Structures are given as structure tokens and as C-alpha cells.
Amino acid sequence: GVTTAYALTERGHAVTVLDRHRYPAMETSFANGGQLSASNSEVWNSSATILKGLQWMFRKDAPLLMRLTPSWHKYSWIGEFVW
Numbered sequence: 001g002v003t004t005a006y007a008l009t010e011r012g013h014a015v016t017v018l019d020r021h022r023y024p025a026m027e028t029s030f031a032n033g034g035q036l037s038a039s040n041s042e043v044w045n046s047s048a049t050i051l052k053g054l055q056w057m058f059r060k061d062a063p064l065l066m067r068l069t070p071s072w073h074k075y076s077w078i079g080e081f082v083w
């Protein structure tokens, strides 16, 4: 809704967004993972995603890139995700 409103505003329309909550972005957008994925819109809970993710690590134009820098939080998260 907000994206559509933005696009319409860019085209010169006067737009009013009505949301059922008091503030916008209080549903799905409220507590997402904060990951910026510009061109990855796949469902993650598939074993094929793990294989793709590994292959993407060696591509400059990967749709999703995970940096290999050491981080306990990152690797424990990956472990839980794979499990």
C-alpha cells in the first residue's frame, strides 16, 4: 500500500493511505529480520536454498550474499537455520 502510494505520488496523484492500525508498518513489516535482499524473493525453508546460497557466495551479482567474516551469532544462526 505504501509503495503504491509512493509510486502514485511520484506520478503527481494526491494519495491518502488508510491503515487499520494507528501507525503504518505494524503488521508483517513490524518485526522482520532486517535483511536487505534487493532481488531475492524466494521462500527460505527449502533445502535447495542452502545449496543455492553456497553457490551464490562465489558470485559477484548474488541475489543474497552472506559475508564469511567470523561472528558467533551469524554461524550459530546458520546452524539453527540448517537444523
Ligand SMILES: Cc1cc2nc3c(=O)[nH]c(=O)nc-3n(C[C@H](O)[C@H](O)[C@H](O)COP(=O)(O)OP(=O)(O)OC[C@H]3O[C@@H](n4cnc5c(N)ncnc54)[C@H](O)[C@@H]3O)c2cc1C
Pocket: 001, 002, 018, 019, 020, 021, 023, 024, 025, 026, 027, 028, 029, 030, 031, 032, 033, 034, 035, 036, 037
Ligand atoms: C518473520 C519474518 C521475517 C522477515 N524478514 C525479512 C527480511 O529480513 N528482509 C526482507 O526483505 N523481508 C523480510 N520479511 C518479509 C517482509 O517483512 C514482508 O514482505 C513485508 O513486510 C510485507 O510488507 P507489506 O507492506 O506488503 O505488508 P505489511 O507490512 O503487513 O503491511 C500491510 C498493511 O496493510 C494494513 N491492512 C491490512 N488489512 C487492512 C484493511 N482491511 N484495511 C486497512 N489496512 C489494512 C495493515 O495494517 C498493514 O499496515 C520477513 C517476514 C517475516 C514474517
